[in-house]
Amino acid sequence: MSKERIGFVGVGLMGHGMAKNIVEKGWPLTVLGHRNRKPVEDLKSRGAAEAENARALAEASDIIIICVTGSPQVEEIAKGSQGLASAGKPLLICDCSTSDPSSTVKLAAELAAQDITLIDAPLSRTPKDAEEGTLDVMVGGEAAVVDRVWPVLEAFGQRIVRTGPTGSGHTMKLLNNFLSMGYAALYSEALALGAKAGLTPTVFDSVIRGGRMDCAFYQTFFKWVLERDREAHKFALKNGLKDMSYLAAFANAAEVSNPLGAAVRNSFALAVGTGRGEDYVPMLSDIVAELNGVSLTKK
Incomplete structure (x- = not known):
């Protein structure tokens, strides 16, 4: 055949x-x-x-x-x-x-x-x-x-x-990306808070990796945070913003309250607005850190 x-x-x-x-x-x-x-x-x-x-x-x-x-x-x-x-x-x-x-x-x-x-x-x-x-x-x-x-x-x-x-496949994809972009925003804020308190990304990772909060997304995200591996997680911040904007439109049409989605979208909008849209998603961690006056690369 x-x-x-x-x-x-x-x-x-x-x-x-x-x-x-x-x-x-x-x-x-x-x-x-x-x-x-x-x-x-x-x-x-x-x-x-x-x-x-x-x-x-x-x-x-x-x-x-x-x-x-x-x-x-x-x-x-x-x-x-x-x-x-x-x-x-x-x-x-x-x-x-x-x-x-x-x-x-x-x-x-x-x-x-x-x-x-x-x-x-x-x-x-x-x-x-x-x-x-x-x-x-x-x-x-x-x-x-x-x-x-x-x-x-x-x-x-x-x-x-x-x-x-x-249409249901694209709906499920938006929900999937809501979770993944949400992880990115959470990791980025947590790392910035930790850096303010003197906790390095290495210490952060030593607690999270292998525990209940570990996952495949975390591991590729932290290939950048810890090893500066640009190839580990190649998804542009501008595409993350696009997906979260689609999610916002979907939530509005469905008349569903989506406050966490709005917060995640704003994190990506801020990154893109600072001219970093071509950077990859794990680099959001550096942007959030810089805006808070800390660095994730200092030993």
Whole structure:
């Protein structure tokens, strides 16, 4: 039985590893051209083809995987003048971005009228996990559609969870990121308070690591705090702010009080507002420390 043709949009930090696993596991793959040529050329060397625009990508594919920044980019890729829908053919689009659930539901309804099915399958874990094919995937969509795309998701996902109808995956992703960005804000404030009192990050870590408050997120966060390893946790602060802004919009629409979410969003907004949006999430700890007149790197 021949495998369906896969198109991929967004071969960045996460997308390159995902696409690499798809092509290396035998799926016919076409990627959308990108300003950053290095990941595109690497994938082409592994057997992928390249499309010059989203319309050409749609013409060459049966299933499209999208892994971009958020909803505005997804909408442009799908509905733009040279977008996926302009190919005028049936498609299955799987949005692995962290998108606004309300946008996802609306876009799915619009595309359905053009014989295009949109489901959401956002991700958790790191670019390293994407390279290793061990991502967590939260997938929302009709059961039969999810069954169709499941083997493709297995190419890069180790743990795949069905969350419900289209849009529910992105909702769950926002809740997941609320927890993770919340951890980042808590760790950062705790470290600054400790530094004010003369407690070093090493002492802090010696108490937390291996205890009940330890977790995988803590460990990658502290790879930066203790070892200054920039590669350990590559998720930009500006993307954290974007996700927390989506959460705020979701909470407002649902008429749910979300005071902790607002506090976490403000921590990220402050970091981005000081010009540090391209820094990675663990670096929030340094920003909070600096604003409080202390350093986490002094012995």
